[in-house]
Amino acid sequence: MPPPALALVSGQALPAFLLCGTLLVIKMYVVAVITGQVRLRKKACSWRGPALGTQQELQWSFLADIFQAFANPEDALRHGGLQYCRSDQDVDRCLRAHRNDMETIYPFLFLGFVYSVLGPDPFIARMHFLVFFLGRVVHTVAYLGKLRAPTRSLAYTVAQLPCASMALQIVWEAARHL
Amino acid sequence: MPPPALALVSGQALPAFLLCGTLLVIKMYVVAVITGQVRLRKKACSWRGPALGTQQELQWSFLADIFQAFANPEDALRHGGLQYCRSDQDVDRCLRAHRNDMETIYPFLFLGFVYSVLGPDPFIARMHFLVFFLGRVVHTVAYLGKLRAPTRSLAYTVAQLPCASMALQIVWEAARHL
Amino acid sequence: MPPPALALVSGQALPAFLLCGTLLVIKMYVVAVITGQVRLRKKACSWRGPALGTQQELQWSFLADIFQAFANPEDALRHGGLQYCRSDQDVDRCLRAHRNDMETIYPFLFLGFVYSVLGPDPFIARMHFLVFFLGRVVHTVAYLGKLRAPTRSLAYTVAQLPCASMALQIVWEAARHL
Numbered sequence: 001m002p003p004p005a006l007a008l009v010s011g012q013a014l015p016a017f018l019l020c021g022t023l024l025v026i027k028m029y030v031v032a033v034i035t036g037q038v039r040l041r042k043k044a045c046s047w048r049g050p051a052l053g054t055q056q057e058l059q060w061s062f063l064a065d066i067f068q069a070f071a072n073p074e075d076a077l078r079h080g081g082l083q084y085c086r087s088d089q090d091v092d093r094c095l096r097a098h099r100n101d102m103e104t105i106y107p108f109l110f111l112g113f114v115y116s117v118l119g120p121d122p123f124i125a126r127m128h129f130l131v132f133f134l135g136r137v138v139h140t141v142a143y144l145g146k147l148r149a150p151t152r153s154l155a156y157t158v159a160q161l162p163c164a165s166m167a168l169q170i171v172w173e174a175a176r177h178l
Numbered sequence: 179m180p181p182p183a184l185a186l187v188s189g190q191a192l193p194a195f196l197l198c199g200t201l202l203v204i205k206m207y208v209v210a211v212i213t214g215q216v217r218l219r220k221k222a223c224s225w226r227g228p229a230l231g232t233q234q235e236l237q238w239s240f241l242a243d244i245f246q247a248f249a250n251p252e253d254a255l256r257h258g259g260l261q262y263c264r265s266d267q268d269v270d271r272c273l274r275a276h277r278n279d280m281e282t283i284y285p286f287l288f289l290g291f292v293y294s295v296l297g298p299d300p301f302i303a304r305m306h307f308l309v310f311f312l313g314r315v316v317h318t319v320a321y322l323g324k325l326r327a328p329t330r331s332l333a334y335t336v337a338q339l340p341c342a343s344m345a346l347q348i349v350w351e352a353a354r355h356l
Numbered sequence: 357m358p359p360p361a362l363a364l365v366s367g368q369a370l371p372a373f374l375l376c377g378t379l380l381v382i383k384m385y386v387v388a389v390i391t392g393q394v395r396l397r398k399k400a401c402s403w404r405g406p407a408l409g410t411q412q413e414l415q416w417s418f419l420a421d422i423f424q425a426f427a428n429p430e431d432a433l434r435h436g437g438l439q440y441c442r443s444d445q446d447v448d449r450c451l452r453a454h455r456n457d458m459e460t461i462y463p464f465l466f467l468g469f470v471y472s473v474l475g476p477d478p479f480i481a482r483m484h485f486l487v488f489f490l491g492r493v494v495h496t497v498a499y500l501g502k503l504r505a506p507t508r509s510l511a512y513t514v515a516q517l518p519c520a521s522m523a524l525q526i527v528w529e530a531a532r533h534l
Contacts (some may be wrong), residue, residue, distance in 0.1 A: 174374035
């Protein structure tokens with residue numbers, strides 16, 4: 001069994017990146033759990049909407065509802081379909097938050113790792129990771145908590161700045177050593 | 179040309195991770211191919227539904243259908259729109275399976291790689307990778323094969339356990355070497 | 357501060373991979389910016405459609421529109437809802453392009469990195485990266501520019517070929533060193 005690899009880079013950029021990156025992955029797992037909880041809550045009140053099929057159809061059930069409503073518009077209106085549509089938007093919101101995480105955090109996992117092993121100044125590197133980490137946490141809170149605009153957009157933009165910085169530095173270094 | 183890098187870590191965690199991770203990426207490619215096949219099948223029977231536009235509009239055509247149906251609800255009902263909606267749900271199902279893969283397999287590619295180079299016990303590491311690999315294969319089969327609940331949810335949860343374990347170990351190691 | 361790590365692998369596969377991979381991540385960021393611009397343009401013309409809620413509801417507003425139209429179908433028809441649906445398809449198109457990037461470029465970031473450190477022939481490796489890079493750029497241009505079929509599908513397929521090649525080589529190498 002080899003010695004712990006991180007001891008060799010203690011105090012440098014890599015451990016800070018691994019901490020931020022992994023905590024953000026855990027944060028994404030939490031969003032997934034919240035999405036499931038919102039779905040269960042919707043299921044509990046589904047007696048007010050049109051009849052739903054198997055448990056599998058409840059996945060992305062906001063789309064299932066559209067199809068249901070299409071199939072039986074008269075039922076949707078008779079069973080208070082409009083209120084049901086409102087709770088659909090909550091699942092939809094969770095899925096959008098998760099998708100935005102996939103659009104931003106996954107690239108960070110790549111850029112941050114490459115940037116870390118390129119030997120950046122440890123303090124500057126940590127600032128990059130910290131800004132991204134805090135920006136993404138605020139983004140999720142703003143999205144799921146429905147904070148008013150432009151909190152979420154601002155957090156998104158701030159978090160993209162260190163990513164753009166890292167990307168440009170990687171392009172520069174890689175192009176020099178082609 | 180340098181010697182094959184994997185020879186240095188033969189029998190350790192990394193080759194097992196690379197095997198599982200890459201096979202799962204190939205599995206995702208297969209889901210993408212299946213999605214395309216389902217789309218083509220839908221296209222073949224589209225004469226029963228409302229007229230569809232260009233080939234590009236067939237992408238995510240279940241949404242195009244909604245818009246079509248909205249535009250011409252009388253046509254949708256007249257041309258057997260309800261049956262057409264059923265086949266939409268098949269494409270939708272493939273896309274959900276693929277999205278769930280993106281939500282789980284991509285983080286595994288990051289967590290598994292970092293975990294592997296931290297020098298874990300090879301046997302325990304392989305158990306982590308094997309559980310995740312089998313869990314995700316069962317998940318895809320259960321999703322696309324419409325196996326009854328809770329097969330898919332169970333496979334999802336089981337596969338997330340080694341990911342949570344690896345994430346916590348990475349956080350612990352990274353925090354120690356900040 | 358350690359020496360730049362890339363100097364050790366100058367002229368080999370890794371710098372070429374990092375250049376292609378990072379440029380494609382930047383390309384994805386550009387798609388995200390374009391999506392935001394299309395959304396803003398839609399917002400500007402939203403007076404023609406049904407009344408929309410807060411700025412947050414404009415996210416994935418094509419779904420919000422569906423719900424709106426469900427709630428008030430008579431309004432949708434009265435306020436030129438069909439034209440409004442057409443502009444929805446533009447945001448939808450951007451989201452599909454971005455999603456397809458997530459389905460293909462993220463696996464490339466993993467496969468390309470592992471393939472690069474396995475010590476491939478530098479020329480062959482660069483051809484892999486170049487084909488994928490060009491294929492994905494053409495894919496995005498064909499998607500957002502609505503080029504006629506099968507330009508986009510062809511670019512997608514061509515870009516998947518080097519990915520499949522790298523995946524099979526990684527599986528082979530990993531299986532040999534289990």
